[in-house]
Amino acid sequence: AQRVTQPEKLLSVFKGAPVELKCNYSYSGSPELFWYVQYSRQRLQLLLRHISRESIKGFTADLNKGETSFHLKKPFAQEEDSAMYYCALSDPMNYGGSQGNLIFGKGTKLSVKP
């Protein structure tokens, strides 16, 4: 079954510490993987996607097809990184190339303490 698993509901770190938010997926095709973030009182928004291979706000994520993982990492956490993070996948081949059919994990709440 198609599934995205985020094993940690809450991750608490101190400012300046490294952060790794875990994401594993189960999918038989060739999905695209994303990380979405929701800051307090803001909308859900895209943080990064694996095909872009870019770093956003110091965050990076590498797709490991062998381990079916897409962990989100940042070497030095900042207080403003505190938010809800969702890992998601889509299979654009199933929807005419659209990214709109996302399968989300349950999310991990990151709390960065001063």
Add this chain to the structure above:
Amino acid sequence: ETGVTQSPTHLIKTRGQQVTLRCSSQSGHNTVSWYQQALGQGPQFIFQYYREEENGRGNFPPRFSGLQFPNYSSELNVNALELDDSALYLCASSLVGAPGEKLFFGSGTQLSVL
């Protein structure tokens, strides 16, 4: 450029009633996706509309239906409401075919079924 707007922001209904939620896409977008987010869960894909036709559906019963209008705004209709339908309903729009298609989410409609 206007963002994705949803109305109403909050709604209370009784079991068995019907409800209509509305979404205005971001300017220039041609696709709308709807998601249901129960408390403590990640968003779950309901369906997507592209050029006024349903372009994919998640694991939701037929009493969940939708429309997309020529101006790309959309409605989500839920008939015979059940208590478990209580959730945050998110709308997201995108431009299919654009390089690096990106979903833009609305703030959601919080539906409570009593």
